[in-house]
Amino acid sequence: xxxxxxxxxxxxxxxxxxxxxxxxxxxxxxxxxxxxxxxxxxxxxxxxxxxxxxxxxxxxxxxxxxxxxxxxxxxxxxxxxxxxxxxxxxxxxxxxxxxxxxxxxxxxxxxxxxxxxxxxxxxxxxxxxxxxxxxxxxxxxxxxxxxxxxxxxxxxxxxxxxxxxxxxxxxxxxxxxxxxxxxxxxxxxxxxxxxxxxxxxxxxxxxxxxxxxxxxxxxxxxxxxxxxxxxxxxxxxxxxxxxxxxxxxxxxxxxxxxxxxxxxxxxxxxxxxxxxxxxxxxxxxxxxxxx
Amino acid sequence: xxxxxxxxxxxxxxxxxxxxxxxxxxxxxxxxxxxxxxxxxxxxxxxxxxxxxxxxxxxxxxxxxxxxxxxxxxxxxxxxxxxxxxxxxxxxxxxxxxxxxxxxxxxxxxxxxxxxxxxxxxxxxxxxxxxxxxxxxxxxxxxxxxxxxxxxxxxxxxxxxxxxxxxxxxxxxxxxxxxxxxxxxxxxxxxxxxxxxxxxxxxxxxxxxxxxxxxxxxxxxx
Numbered sequence: 001x002x003x004x005x006x007x008x009x010x011x012x013x014x015x016x017x018x019x020x021x022x023x024x025x026x027x028x029x030x031x032x033x034x035x036x037x038x039x040x041x042x043x044x045x046x047x048x049x050x051x052x053x054x055x056x057x058x059x060x061x062x063x064x065x066x067x068x069x070x071x072x073x074x075x076x077x078x079x080x081x082x083x084x085x086x087x088x089x090x091x092x093x094x095x096x097x098x099x100x101x102x103x104x105x106x107x108x109x110x111x112x113x114x115x116x117x118x119x120x121x122x123x124x125x126x127x128x129x130x131x132x133x134x135x136x137x138x139x140x141x142x143x144x145x146x147x148x149x150x151x152x153x154x155x156x157x158x159x160x161x162x163x164x165x166x167x168x169x170x171x172x173x174x175x176x177x178x179x180x181x182x183x184x185x186x187x188x189x190x191x192x193x194x195x196x197x198x199x200x201x202x203x204x205x206x207x208x209x210x211x212x213x214x215x216x217x218x219x220x221x222x223x224x225x226x227x228x229x230x231x232x233x234x235x236x237x238x239x240x241x242x243x244x245x246x247x248x249x250x251x252x253x254x255x256x257x258x259x260x261x262x263x264x265x266x267x268x269x270x271x272x273x274x275x276x277x278x279x280x281x282x283x284x285x286x287x288x289x290x291x
Numbered sequence: 292x293x294x295x296x297x298x299x300x301x302x303x304x305x306x307x308x309x310x311x312x313x314x315x316x317x318x319x320x321x322x323x324x325x326x327x328x329x330x331x332x333x334x335x336x337x338x339x340x341x342x343x344x345x346x347x348x349x350x351x352x353x354x355x356x357x358x359x360x361x362x363x364x365x366x367x368x369x370x371x372x373x374x375x376x377x378x379x380x381x382x383x384x385x386x387x388x389x390x391x392x393x394x395x396x397x398x399x400x401x402x403x404x405x406x407x408x409x410x411x412x413x414x415x416x417x418x419x420x421x422x423x424x425x426x427x428x429x430x431x432x433x434x435x436x437x438x439x440x441x442x443x444x445x446x447x448x449x450x451x452x453x454x455x456x457x458x459x460x461x462x463x464x465x466x467x468x469x470x471x472x473x474x475x476x477x478x479x480x481x482x483x484x485x486x487x488x489x490x491x492x493x494x495x496x497x498x499x500x501x502x503x504x505x506x507x508x509x510x511x512x513x
Contacts, residue, residue: 051410077413084414090407094429103425104415150416 001026002154002186006047006057006067010210012038019043019054019210025203027062030180030187032197032218035207041190044207045156048188049084050077062153082154083147083185087162089139091131097142098127104149117145120182121175137168141175148179155180157189161196169193173200194222194234232279233258237272251278292485295462296470300490303378303466304446307385308393311442312435314386315393320423322394323401338395340388349455352384356456374456381457381464385446392441400434401427433505440501444494 005022019040025031033041046052048059050066058068061082066075091100101114118127121141131139140160147155157176161169177200180187191197197204197218204221206214214221235253247267251258260278270276322333340348356374357363366372374380404427412422428435450468457464459473467486474483502508 049410049414051413077410078416078418082414084411086407086411088405088407090405090411092408092412092426092430094426103417106416146415 001062003058003060004044004048006044006054006059008043008047008052008054010040010043014038017210021207021210021212022057023205023212023215025186025188027186028184029202030177030189030200031203031205032201033188033190033205033207034192034197035213039207040210041207042158045084045158045188045190048080048154049082049156050075050080081150081152082156083150083152084156085140085143085147085158085160087159089131089136089143091134091139091142091146093130093132096128096130097123097134100131100142100146101149104146106150109150113149113151117148120179121145135168137164137172140164140172144172144175144179148183151183153186155185155187157187159190159192162192169196176200198222231283231285232277234275234277237270237274237276240267240270240272242267251276253278292482293461293470296465296467296486297489299378299462299465300447300467303381303385304443306382307389307446308439308443310382311386311389311393312439315390315397315438316423316428319394319397320401320427323398338391341391345388345449345451346455348388349384349452352380352387352452352456356380376456376458376460376464378457378463381453381466384452384456385449388449388452389442389445392445393438396434396438396441397431400431404430436501436504440497444497447490447494 002025004024007018007020010017010019017038017040021040021044033044035041043052047054048066053074054067054069056069058070059066060068061080065071065073066080067073091097092103095103098114098118101117102111105111105114118124121144123142123145126134126138126142131142134142144160160176161172164172173196176187176189179185189200191200201218204214204216204218205212206221233251233253235251235258237249238252238257239250241248241250242264246261246263249260249262249267249270251260258278318337322330322337353375354360355362356366358367358373358375363375366374372379374383408426408430409422412426413419417425448468449466450472453464453466453469454472457466457469459465459469465473467490471483471486471490474480474486
């Protein structure tokens with residue numbers, strides 16, 4: 001059980017913000033932090049890791065206090081048993097892939113974990129390469145493997161997949177899910193991708209301006225209004241074309257464009273770039289397999 | 292031609308560079324990462340030798356180290372150190388004089404490293420010292436090399452500070468730059484030219500090696 005209750009005054013380019021969150025995570029759970037950039041997601045991870053100091057509050061992980069301003073406890077990062085995967089990989093360029101992993105070993109730790117991880121995360125062919133010669137997806141796999149060497153209690157992932165293309169993303173999601181279960185981890189993942197969150201997370205926490213605005217099961221939160229035989233998409237308005245009696249609106253849904261015809265009154269309320277939800281109650285789906 | 296001034300010059304440059312390297316790593320580390328309010332003052336002090344006439348530095352060191360003053364007599368009485376007109380005095384003066392040439396490249400090396408490298412190492416449970424040794428320093432090798440070579444070359448080229456605090460004692464403080472001045476004063480242009488040519492050639496090759504290494508040219512040849 002991880003119990004977090006922290007506050008910190010932050011200065012950002014959009015003015016001052018008071019980060020104030022209070023939540024807990026059960027062991028083995030995968031929690032995603034979701035929200036606009038600047039909402040305080042990365043700050044929360046850095047505070048948990050001890051890389052930033054909160055103004056007040058407490059962090060208790062499996063009964064051990066990592067931070068408590070009243071008791072004046074503030075464990076240094078090195079003493080907090082956690083793993084952190086950074087968005088920009090942060091592999092050590094002066095070491096090979098395997099050396100990056102062995103560097104993470106603690107004194108006297110059995111080296112077998114390194115070869116185990118190389119196998120689990122399929123790094124066999126890469127182990128003697130220099131990190132600078134790897135692709136983004138490969139770097140992120142190494143970074144994930146390296147952070148697991150010390151068998152952390154808590155795994156923090158700061159948008160690890162945002163710089164990757166779709167194919168790599170899906171593979172990495174599988175690796176993360178696999179290690180999350182195999183290593184019995186409690187994981188906090190920052191993600192912007194709705195499908196990724198629904199696929200991976202047990203619990204979703206939505207942040208806005210440093211406050212928790214939503215917390216619950218991702219499916220319930222994202223698809224609150226979904227009904228049987230109903231269909232719902234969220235998308236962005238790309239163009240609005242007014243005609244004599246109606247308007248043609250083009251909406252970008254994921255990577256696909258969709259044209260919908262709506263009446264003029266509704267069209268006058270919409271603006272370019274706005275996010276909208278399109279839903280339909282009854283429809284006859286025609287389903288074909290692609291491959 | 293007397294080779295002693297040249298030997299003395301390189302001995303001074305070598306000792307100065309080694310000591311500066313040891314002093315500058317913690318100093319540059321502190322200056323790169325501190326949030327202390329006295330950082331601008333420290334940065335100014337370290338950079339002063341860049342703009343201050345060497346004679347000013349030499350003059351104050353001469354006054355400070357003089358046995359007739361409190362600090363100088365304390366050094367003599369407690370540590371048996373006579374820093375005026377001695378080789379040890381030259382080493383200390385050279386360290387102060389070449390400080391920015393070692394500290395600046397190392398500091399800029401640290402600040403240009405991604406901060407997540409340091410954080411990643413801390414998260415892996417590694418101490419500050421181990422992180423510095425195994426992660427930060429190996430990744431700023433070009434900056435370290437630049438610092439070492441610039442300090443060495445700058446110490447070889449010292450004149451004003453040495454003349455003020457060391458004088459012109461053969462075998463003790465008469466380094467090549469002083470010897471050149473001395474020979475010119477005595478109208479021995481040939482000897483002055485010999486010293487000058489040697490210094491010119493050596494400094495040229497030292498700097499050339501640095502640019503070749505840092506530019507990666509030697510790797511390309513392989």
